[in-house]
Amino acid sequence: MSGEDSDSGSGGAMGVVRTVVPDFVRKRFALKFLIVLLVMGLAIGAVGLVGTQQFVDHTRDQVESEYRGLAVQESNLVGQWLESNRLSTRLASGDPAYRGNDGDSMSRTLRERQRSQMPSDVSSMHLIQGGAGQTTFVASQTVAPGSEVDGTVRDWVTERSFEETNEVKVSSVYQSPNGVPVVGFASLVNGTTERVLLVEVATTDIGSRLQGTDRAQGGFTTVVNASGTILIDERASDPEIDTDETLTTYGDQATVEKAIGLSEAGGVDPSQMNDQVMGEEYAVGYAPVLVPGNSEVWAVLVHAPTDVLFGDVQQVQQFGMIATAGAVLVMLLIGAVLGYNTSSSIDRLKGKAQEMEEGNLDVDIQSGRIDSIGQLYTGFASMRDSLREQIDEAERARKEAEVSRAEAMELSNYLQDRAEEYSDIMQACARGDLTQRMEPEGENEAMDQIAEDFNEMLTELEMTTGQLKTFASEVEESGQSVQQSAETVRDASEQVADSIQKISDDAYDQKERLQNISEEMDGVAAQLEDFAADNPNVDFGDSLDSIREVASMIEQAADLAEDTMSESENVAGAAEEQAAELNEVSSRAEELTRYAQYLGDGLGNFETEEEHEFVFQTGAGSPGPGGPEDAGDADEPAEE
Numbered sequence: 001m002s003g004e005d006s007d008s009g010s011g012g013a014m015g016v017v018r019t020v021v022p023d024f025v026r027k028r029f030a031l032k033f034l035i036v037l038l039v040m041g042l043a044i045g046a047v048g049l050v051g052t053q054q055f056v057d058h059t060r061d062q063v064e065s066e067y068r069g070l071a072v073q074e075s076n077l078v079g080q081w082l083e084s085n086r087l088s089t090r091l092a093s094g095d096p097a098y099r100g101n102d103g104d105s106m107s108r109t110l111r112e113r114q115r116s117q118m119p120s121d122v123s124s125m126h127l128i129q130g131g132a133g134q135t136t137f138v139a140s141q142t143v144a145p146g147s148e149v150d151g152t153v154r155d156w157v158t159e160r161s162f163e164e165t166n167e168v169k170v171s172s173v174y175q176s177p178n179g180v181p182v183v184g185f186a187s188l189v190n191g192t193t194e195r196v197l198l199v200e201v202a203t204t205d206i207g208s209r210l211q212g213t214d215r216a217q218g219g220f221t222t223v224v225n226a227s228g229t230i231l232i233d234e235r236a237s238d239p240e241i242d243t244d245e246t247l248t249t250y251g252d253q254a255t256v257e258k259a260i261g262l263s264e265a266g267g268v269d270p271s272q273m274n275d276q277v278m279g280e281e282y283a284v285g286y287a288p289v290l291v292p293g294n295s296e297v298w299a300v301l302v303h304a305p306t307d308v309l310f311g312d313v314q315q316v317q318q319f320g321m322i323a324t325a326g327a328v329l330v331m332l333l334i335g336a337v338l339g340y341n342t343s344s345s346i347d348r349l350k351g352k353a354q355e356m357e358e359g360n361l362d363v364d365i366q367s368g369r370i371d372s373i374g375q376l377y378t379g380f381a382s383m384r385d386s387l388r389e390q391i392d393e394a395e396r397a398r399k400e401a402e403v404s405r406a407e408a409m410e411l412s413n414y415l416q417d418r419a420e421e422y423s424d425i426m427q428a429c430a431r432g433d434l435t436q437r438m439e440p441e442g443e444n445e446a447m448d449q450i451a452e453d454f455n456e457m458l459t460e461l462e463m464t465t466g467q468l469k470t471f472a473s474e475v476e477e478s479g480q481s482v483q484q485s486a487e488t489v490r491d492a493s494e495q496v497a498d499s500i501q502k503i504s505d506d507a508y509d510q511k512e513r514l515q516n517i518s519e520e521m522d523g524v525a526a527q528l529e530d531f532a533a534d535n536p537n538v539d540f541g542d543s544l545d546s547i548r549e550v551a552s553m554i555e556q557a558a559d560l561a562e563d564t565m566s567e568s569e570n571v572a573g574a575a576e577e578q579a580a581e582l583n584e585v586s587s588r589a590e591e592l593t594r595y596a597q598y599l600g601d602g603l604g605n606f607e608t609e610e611e612h613e614f615v616f617q618t619g620a621g622s623p624g625p626g627g628p629e630d631a632g633d634a635d636e637p638a639e640e
Contacts, residue, residue, distance in 0.1 A: 041328045044324070044327055068266045070215055070285055071267075071287040072265065072266040074210055075287035075289045077209060079290065081206045083292060085185050086185055088185075089186070089187045089197065089199040092118065092199065093187035093197040094190045095189075097109045099190075103146070105139075106127055106138065109139075110126070110139055110140070114141065119201070121201050121202050122201050122202075123178075123180050123200045124140070124142050124176065124182075125140075125198065125200070126140040126197075128149055128186075130158065134148055134149075135148065135158045136148055138195065153176065153177070154198060154200075156174075157196055157198055160186060162188050165190070166187075167188070168185055168186065169186040169293045170185055170186075170294045171183060171186075172231065172296065175247060176200055180202050181203045181231075181246050182201055183200070183203060183231075184198055184201075185199045185201065186199075187199075203232045206232060207232050207234050212303060213238060215302070216308045217305075217308050218304070220233070220241075220303050222301050222303075223289065223298055223299070224298065224299050224301060225298055226256070226260050228249050228250045228253050229247060230245045230247065231247075252274050255284055255301065258286065259286035259288055259300070259301065260288060261288075262287065265287070266285060268283065269283060270306070272284055277303065278305070280305050280306075280307075281307070283303070283305075284301055285301075286302070287300050288300075345373045345377075346373065352364075356384060356387070411444075414443060415447065418441075418444070422438055422451070425437075434458055435462075436458070438455055469600060472597075473596075475596035475599075476593050476596040476600060479589045479593030483586050483589035483593065486585045486586040486589060487582075489578075490579050490582035490586065493575045493576075493578045496571075497575035500569075501568070504564075507562075511558050514555075517554050518554040518555045521550055521554060524547060525544055525548055528547070
């Protein structure tokens with residue numbers, strides 16, 4: 001609801017809500033409040049139902065886990081009972097008295113041992129002797145010695161083989177001749193190979209120790225074998241229950257198979273319907289029992305009516321649903337009352353706001369509430385008073401604004417006129433007339449400052465333009481002079497290079513001639529030496545020395561000619577390089593002259609009141625920096 005008061009441009013979730021919710025709902029606070037109450041009621045109901053269901057499921061899981069544990073506990077109890085009787089039987093079979101031949105004496109020993117040393121649930125004890133022809137009772141508490149075993153309920157002993165002397169065989173449950181269901185434990189008598197001690201233990205005691213009836217009213221525990229025969233029935237040991245299903249067939253073979261198929265852990269079926277087991281819906285927990293000395297597996301089945309086992313869970317579920325419904329109802333009632341009061345107050349305030357909107361600022365806005373709605377009434381009253389004051393202030397401001405508007409119009413007209421005048425002057429300056437000036441009138445300080453600054457700028461620009469004109473002209477003249485000088489020097493350098501090249505060629509020719517003469521002089525000297533050797537009477541000593549000296553001088557002259565030729569080539573190369581550099585200088589001077597001419601042509605488009613010579617003259621006799629004259633007056637423009 002508060003989202004309606006937010007900025008209409010805001011996005012996000014409220015923007016989506018405004019798009020989806022119809023306008024007739026958004027315009028009615030009471031309807032929106034009712035919808036919100038219904039949504040909150042549904043949310044609280046859903047949370048309550050979900051929470052109740054989660055609590056119920058958790059409680060049900062705990063009950064099922066407890067019942068599964070009870071089945072495992074009962075299974076351990078039966079297993080311990082079987083193991084305890086097996087050990088008692090094995091211990092009793094070690095008595096040396098059982099190896100004798102006096103049946104009456106051994107029968108008395110059996111009775112005495114049962115009374116003093118055997119567990120209280122032992123029903124009877126027998127000594128059975130096997131042989132090649134028949135198996136008979138050697139001694140017994142209830143059977144005459146010498147009676148045959150075959151054909152009786154105890155003939156299962158004859159079907160068992162003892163592979164180890166300390167092995168104990170365990171039978172299934174059978175009914176003894178005196179009508180008591182028992183489990184038989186058979187063990188070889190120490191020191192014999194065919195005499196067996198048979199101990200029959202009644203199942204009544206272990207049945208009374210089972211806790212199915214204690215766990216739930218109407219519940220019970222049974223122990224069955226793999227074929228579904230009930231071996232132990234807890235109800236048989238309870239005098240208040242006239243039921244005994246021992247050695248009958250259990251009514252639910254599927255549950256038996258599930259229990260037998262388990263390894264150690266138990267299981268539970270929380271809801272079963274089978275009239276052969278129980279006349280109402282029931283839960284059954286089951287766990288296997290490993291029978292020592294027997295190849296078969298038993299199963300413990302713990303039963304309880306569902307309404308008894310899960311009665312507390314159902315009560316919690318009902319209470320949770322009732323509490324959730326009550327909470328939703330109370331919230332709707334309280335919300336309806338608050339919503340009605342709030343909606344009524346808002347509607348009254350809306351009516352008063354409409355009167356204010358129509359222009360009635362004398363409307364009475366009061367409320368006895370001190371909550372947010374009351375504060376809203378107070379806020380509207382303050383807003384009404386503020387509107388009165390603002391209207392009065394607005395009227396005064398309107399009158400002041402009319403006066404200010406007239407003054408502003410007058411100032412605007414003046415500024416517009418001055419702006420048009422200044423615009424014309426600027427356009428003339430833009431076309432090149434730098435003689436224009438703006439005249440300050442003293443009416444507006446800002447416009448006068450603009451005029452003064454603009455005039456100062458034009459003065460500087462005019463002076464700079466005149467100086468640039470002079471500079472461009474002098475640069476053009478200097479560039480032409482440099483170009484002519486460079487071309488003259490270049491021509492002279494080329495002539496020098498040509499002359500030196502001719503000198504080098506002449507020196508080369510002279511060197512060739514001198515070398516030839518030197519070789520010929522050497523040949524003449526050699527001939528004279530040969531002739532002097534052939535004519536010892538002729539003396540050519542001084543002549544030969546003179547010829548050799550002349551040949552040496554000619555050879556030195558040839559070397560000097562070669563040095564001259566080399567120097568000439570170096571001088572010629574330097575002259576050619578200087579000529580190339582002068583070509584580049586001439587090109588640069590020509591380019592500078594062209595740029596200076598372009599600059600002078602451009603500056604000629606500007607009109608100024610007086611021509612200004614450039615303050616720094618070029619050349620060796622210039623008064624600027626680098627010349628012999630004082631440059632102190634360089635910044636003063638020359639007069640026309």
